[in-house]
Amino acid sequence: MTRSPHGPVPREAAVTASAPAPVAPAVSVAPGPHLHAAASTQRMMADVLVGLAPLVAVAVAQFRQHALFQMAIASCSAVVSEWLFARMRGRPATLWDLSALVTGLILALSLPAGAPWYAGAVGAAVAIGLGKAIFGGLGQNLFNPAMVGRAFAMISFPAALGASAYVSPSLGIEAVTSATPLTAFKMSGQVTPIGPLFLGATNGSIGETSALAALLGGLYLCFRRTAPWEIPAGAILAMGAAALPGLAGGGTTWTLAHDLSAGAFMYGAFFIATDPVTSPLTPRGKWIFGAGFGLLVAMIRRFSGYPEGVMFAILVMNALVPLINRGTIPVPVGGPAPQTR
Amino acid sequence: MSATMARLRGRPFRGGVHPSENKELSWECRIETLPPPPVVQVPVLQHTGAPCSPVVKPKQEVRAGDLLADSSAFVSAPVHAPVAGVVQRETVATLPNGRHVKVIPIQTAADQPTPEDLWADVYGGEWPLDGVEAAEPSAIVSAIRAAGIVGQGGAAFPTHVKLTPNPAKPVDTVLVNGCECEPYLTSDHRLMLEAPRPIVVGALLAARACGARRVVAAVEDHKPGASAALRAAADGAAFEVIELPTKYPMGGEKQTVRAALGRTIPTGGLPLDVGVVVLNVATCAAIARAVLRGRPLTHRVVTVTGRGIRTPKNLLVPVGASYADLLAACGGLAPDAARVIAGGPMMGFSLGSFQAPVTKGTSGIVVLTAADVRAVEETACIRCGRCVDVCPLNLVPTRLALAARHKDWTMARRFHITACMECGCCAWVCPAAIPLVQLIRTGKVQMQKEAGA
Ligand code: SF4
Ligand code: SF4
Numbered sequence: 023m024t025r026s027p028h029g030p031v032p033r034e035a036a037v038t039a040s041a042p043a044p045v046a047p048a049v050s051v052a053p054g055p056h057l058h059a060a061a062s063t064q065r066m067m068a069d070v071l072v073g074l075a076p077l078v079a080v081a082v083a084q085f086r087q088h089a090l091f092q093m094a095i096a097s098c099s100a101v102v103s104e105w106l107f108a109r110m111r112g113r114p115a116t117l118w119d120l121s122a123l124v125t126g127l128i129l130a131l132s133l134p135a136g137a138p139w140y141a142g143a144v145g146a147a148v149a150i151g152l153g154k155a156i157f158g159g160l161g162q163n164l165f166n167p168a169m170v171g172r173a174f175a176m177i178s179f180p181a182a183l184g185a186s187a188y189v190s191p192s193l194g195i196e197a198v199t200s201a202t203p204l205t206a207f208k209m210s211g212q213v214t215p216i217g218p219l220f221l222g223a224t225n226g227s228i229g230e231t232s233a234l235a236a237l238l239g240g241l242y243l244c245f246r247r248t249a250p251w252e253i254p255a256g257a258i259l260a261m262g263a264a265a266l267p268g269l270a271g272g273g274t275t276w277t278l279a280h281d282l283s284a285g286a287f288m289y290g291a292f293f294i295a296t297d298p299v300t301s302p303l304t305p306r307g308k309w310i311f312g313a314g315f316g317l318l319v320a321m322i323r324r325f326s327g328y329p330e331g332v333m334f335a336i337l338v339m340n341a342l343v344p345l346i347n348r349g350t351i352p353v354p355v356g357g358p359a360p361q362t363r
Numbered sequence: 364m365s366a367t368m369a370r371l372r373g374r375p376f377r378g379g380v381h382p383s384e385n386k387e388l389s390w391e392c393r394i395e396t397l398p399p400p401p402v403v404q405v406p407v408l409q410h411t412g413a414p415c416s417p418v419v420k421p422k423q424e425v426r427a428g429d430l431l432a433d434s435s436a437f438v439s440a441p442v443h444a445p446v447a448g449v450v451q452r453e454t455v456a457t458l459p460n461g462r463h464v465k466v467i468p469i470q471t472a473a474d475q476p477t478p479e480d481l482w483a484d485v486y487g488g489e490w491p492l493d494g495v496e497a498a499e500p501s502a503i504v505s506a507i508r509a510a511g512i513v514g515q516g517g518a519a520f521p522t523h524v525k526l527t528p529n530p531a532k533p534v535d536t537v538l539v540n541g542c543e544c545e546p547y548l549t550s551d552h553r554l555m556l557e558a559p560r561p562i563v564v565g566a567l568l569a570a571r572a573c574g575a576r577r578v579v580a581a582v583e584d585h586k587p588g589a590s591a592a593l594r595a596a597a598d599g600a601a602f603e604v605i606e607l608p609t610k611y612p613m614g615g616e617k618q619t620v621r622a623a624l625g626r627t628i629p630t631g632g633l634p635l636d637v638g639v640v641v642l643n644v645a646t647c648a649a650i651a652r653a654v655l656r657g658r659p660l661t662h663r664v665v666t667v668t669g670r671g672i673r674t675p676k677n678l679l680v681p682v683g684a685s686y687a688d689l690l691a692a693c694g695g696l697a698p699d700a701a702r703v704i705a706g707g708p709m710m711g712f713s714l715g716s717f718q719a720p721v722t723k724g725t726s727g728i729v730v731l732t733a734a735d736v737r738a739v740e741e742t743a744c745i746r747c748g749r750c751v752d753v754c755p756l757n758l759v760p761t762r763l764a765l766a767a768r769h770k771d772w773t774m775a776r777r778f779h780i781t782a783c784m785e786c787g788c789c790a791w792v793c794p795a796a797i798p799l800v801q802l803i804r805t806g807k808v809q810m811q812k813e814a815g816a
Contacts (some may be wrong), residue, residue, distance in 0.1 A: 049696075049703055055787035056708040056731060057382050057546065061749070061794040063742055071674035119742065161743035161795075170614045250748065298747035303759055305752070349777060352757045355377060356617065356630035359779040 049164050063160075067120035069248040070293070074124075076235035077131055077289065081228040085195055087283050088135040089228045093127060099146035100126025108186075125149050128168040128294060130228020130288060132333070134183065135198055135227065136190035141182045145175035165340045166300045169333050176333075185329055188225055197225045202248035204285045204329040213275045220283040233283035240292025256312025257291040265322035271354035287319055289294050290332035300340045307343075307350040315339045375622030378755040379610040380788045384585075384710065389549045389668040389675040392544045394557055396478035396679045397692050401476055403683030404456055404466040405431055407723040410513040412438035417467055423450045426547035427476075427577040428659055431467050440521040440723075441511040445661035445681030447472040459705035459712040459719055466512045466720060469683070485662050485679065486558035486648060492600055494655045495567045500528070503654050510653030511723075512660045516540060516551075516614065516643035517706065519724035522650070526572045537570040539580035539647055541589060542607065542614035545707025550664040551644050553677045555582070556590035558613060559596035562801045565647030566656050567600060571772060573640055580644075581623040583609040611709060612786040616641045618755055619761050630756075630782045653763050660723055666668050666695045671700030671730030680721055689728055691768050701733040709787040739796035750789035750799060757781055760789035763815040767806025773811065 028269045043044075080087040104122035108115040116293040133142055157163040183207045190198050200206070202225045203214035218224050222232025232235070242280025243249035264276040282288065295301060295315050302311050314334050322331025408414035413436035419425060427443040433441040451468035458464055476484065508523035515721040528534075539562065543551040555562060562580075570578045582590040593604045605615055607622045617628045619641060626637040634641045642650075649660045661682055668675040674692030680689060686705065690696060696703070702712040705719070708729050750760035759778050766775035783803050790799040 049715070050701060050736070051711075052702070052711055052736075053711045054704070054708070054712065054796055055701060055791050055800065056704055056713065056729075056736060056741055057709065057791060058737055058796065059382070059792045059794075061792060062739070062796070063745055063794050066747070066794055077559060118744070160744045198472070226369075235586040246557075247749070254810055267455070298745045301746075303746060303748040303751050305748075309623070319410065351759065352751070353620075354779045355756045356627050356628050356782070357633065358630065360631045361781040 048112050063119045066248045067124050069243060069246050070124050073239035073243040074127060076239045077229040080222050080232040080235045083196040084197055084222065084231060085135040085141060085228050088193055088195065092137060092142055092228055093130040096130035096142040096146040097123055097126035099143040100150055103147045103150035107151055107267050111155065122150060125167045129171050132172050132227045134188045135195060135228050136187060136193050140180050140228035141175045144178065145171035148174040161299055163299060166294055166297050166336050169294065169336045172333055173337060200225060204323065207276055208329040213280065216283065219280060227286060230289045231287040236288035236292055241298030242290060249292060250308045252308035253296050253301060254291040256296065256309045257316035261314040263319055264317055279325045285330045286332040289357050290336060294336050300343060301315065302343055302350065304348045304350045304352055307346045310340055310346050314342065375608050376618045377757055378753045378788060379612065379793050380753050382611060382791060384546045386547060386549050389666050392675060392677050393678045394553050394664055394679050396481050396686060397689065399471045399475045399681060400467050400684050400688040401471055403446055404450040404720040405442050405470065405682050405683040406456060406464045406466045406720055406722055407432040407442060409442060409465045410440045411518060411556055412436065415439060415441055417453065419450045419467065421450055423430060425450060425469065425521050429662060438514050438521055441457040443511055443661050444469055445683055446475060456719055457551055459714055459721065467804065469591065478547060480680065485652065486561055490560040490564045490651055490655065495564060495571060495660050498568060498571060500572045501752045503568050505653045507650055510659040512646060512653060513650045513723050514643055515645040515663060516725060517724055517726060522646055526569055528574055532635050533638060534573045534575045534635065534640050536577040536579060536624060537566055537575045538639050538641045539566045539644060540614055540619055540641050541582040541644045542619055542627055544583060544611045544614035545709055547668050547729045548666045550666040550677055550726055552589050554644055554648065556592050559592040561651040562591065562644045563596045563600060563602050563618035564673060565651035566602065566642065568650050569640065569642055569647065574615050575640065579623055580604045581607050583607055583613055583626050585609045587605045612755060615784060615786060616756065663723060665689060665721060665725055666727035668727065669730035670735065671697050671732045673697055682723055683720045684716050685720055686714060686728060690717060694760055696730060699732045700730050701773055702731045702736050704729040710785065741797055742795045744795050744797055747794060749792045749794065755786060755788060755794045758783055764797060764799045764802040767802045770809065772810045775806055775810055780810065
């Protein structure tokens with residue numbers, strides 16, 4: 023293929039005897055398509071920020087300055103780390119794609135209101151460094167950076183992020199005087215009423231308490247096609263399927279609605295599992311991924327010693343993505359391409 | 364039946380995109396005839412297949428329609444003089460797709476038909492239906508071959524090859540493609556409005572030649588005027604018109620056949636494999652002209668449009684006129700013109716030089732401004748899968764591009780790289796602005812080269 027190199031090339035005058043010579047604009051040569059959708063990575067990330075707005079609003083309404091504190095710490099740490107790691111790798115910093123900010127905020131929203139400052143700061147730095155940069159930057163990482171950061175912080179500072187850390191009456195916030203609904207149910211079989219659970223008047227990580235907020239923001243993302251709807255749909259269906267055996271056994275007052283509304287499930291299904299980089303490529307892969315996530319959350323909540331399983335479910339499913347991608351190569355319309363040789 | 368089902372489900376084919384069409388720029392412009400340029404340069408290869416050898420000598424005088432070059436190969440199409448004049452010494456021109464071809468220049472004689480006479484000769488006048496009955500199938504095919512007709516929708520495959528009856532692959536339907544799904548272009552649209560009759564007659568002739576019983580024209584539903592014009596021109600003949608949802612790339616053969624007839628062309632196959640011959644509307648009109656009037660394909664309608672051209676127009680031009688001639692006839696480039704594209708903006712090639720000649724397959728020239736061609740910088744793939752969602756062929760473009768980048772041909776095959784039709788949907792939608800089509804196209808070529816070596 024003999025094409026001119028990209029960039030402006032001198033334009034030959036389009037002149038004939040009958041027409042005046044037009045002024046000579048610089049005409050550039052480039053491969054097609056010559057039109058492009060108004061989509062960019064930055065726009066998608068900005069969309070995520072818009073989608074997170076209801077969660078942020080609920081967090082601030084509920085946990086006030088503590089929520090602002092967590093978000094400020096984690097976001098700043100993430101953005102600064104992004105800049106530092108880009109410099110270390112000798113790459114131009116890609117702060118403007120907003121991905122670091124999104125990572126920081128996603129992490130902050132998964133922290134308890136009373137977490138010490140270093141939990142968010144270290145978590146965000148690790149999220150960017152270990153979660154992303156060492157894999158080669160945005161698009162190359164296997165695991166969701168925010169969840170890597172959170173897992174690291176949780177292992178490093180168990181007292182600061184474990185179930186007990188959620189109860190800190192000294193903060194002067196009403197919600198944090200009692201255990202989170204999932205812990206209360208796990209430990210003492212106590213069932214939180216569905217109303218407050220759904221709306222977000224309960225204890226929990228600052229961004230996870232309101233299933234309603236997550237649903238609103240999440241549906242916005244799906245509507246904008248920034249998040250693939252297949253993943254939350256698969257997750258919710260799987261959660262429903264996991265609740266079936268319980269129904270047959272007569273059941274408790276802890277219903278499927280409780281499972282869907284409690285903890286970080288909605289938040290995880292709409293905002294964390296839908297991270298494009300760490301989820302599968304094809305619609306079928308996304309269904310499988312979403313369903314696997316929902317199932318894992320249900321299993322961990324029911325059968326493990328942990329009250330909540332969103333973080334682990336995400337990380338496990340992330341690890342399976344290459345496998346899912348390999349197993350879901352779509353058959354082209356019209357059948358497989360005839361193999362030459 | 365399954366076509367109805369497909370339409371009921373509201374998904375005529377998978378994927379696809381909706382770029383802004385901008386057809387209104389030239390939508391209403393009546394076809395004008397380009398005054399014959401002082402020189403036309405007729406390429407000896409304007410089609411997919413074997414190039415022709417000249418049968419004329421420099422300084423020889425030719426009349427409009429005289430044979431200039433021919434080939435004995437089956438998959439080839441002769442070229443003819445679009446204007447009366449004197450043959451010049453052969454030169455070489457570079458076509459927009461980068462191919463170098465021999466061209467036969469003709470110095471245009473002073474005495475040329477008036478625009479009215481030219482229009483009457485090419486698309487005007489009477490197109491009697493009884494001409495269809497009178498024509499012998501084999502005579503139709505030879506007339507098409509002799510007239511040098513090739514697909515005018517872009518691929519430029521010699522039409523007589525498609526229509527030669529093949530007992531192993533009987534044809535039951537001729538599908539007339541009036542979708543014109545590329546944004547900006549309106550040449551087919553104007554032709555359907557202003558000359559629907561030769562389209563109908565040509566399609567019926569084609570059906571007679573290949574033994575098809577059904578003739579269906581497919582038009583996107585944002586061109587109701589065009590479908591109405593075709594229906595009126597059919598005038599009781601067995602010629603159906605169906606409207607398909609507007610979506611790019613509806614005009615792709617696989618997509619039109621799927622949407623209009625509910626049949627799926629196998630990967631690597633042709634419409635012929637499912638009993639269909641697809642013909643562009645302009646090709647149909649050329650068939651009518653060849654069979655009923657014995658005239659070769661020497662002119663075509665070209666849309667010159669975009670915000671970067673002063674006066675968008677639909678022009679009837681002789682094959683061999685240069686892009687510069689057409690741009691000048693439309694008032695020249697606007698000061699903010701930034702890119703000149705041969706063909707549509709999705710699959711067309713950008714031009715650095717405007718000396719290239721218009722060929723039988725040139726459907727338009729689109730001049731975009733700096734504001735249209737957003738300077739987007741490529742960033743890292745975020746594996747969002749949008750390219751997968753829009754691929755009309757259900758491929759995984761990001762993986763194909765990756766395989767092509769790494770020259771990993773095993774991976775390229777595993778992801779069916781050869782199935783890609785290079786429609787550009789994936790690159791259009793990609794938020795990371797990765798030149799997916801370019802990577803895939805280069806990959807396909809390299810893979811083939813290495814397999815051959
Ligand atoms: S659309 Fe672009 S960024 Fe998204 S997966 Fe495809 S190639 Fe990657
Ligand atoms: S260019 Fe190829 S890979 Fe991209 S959308 Fe079109 S057919 Fe699919």
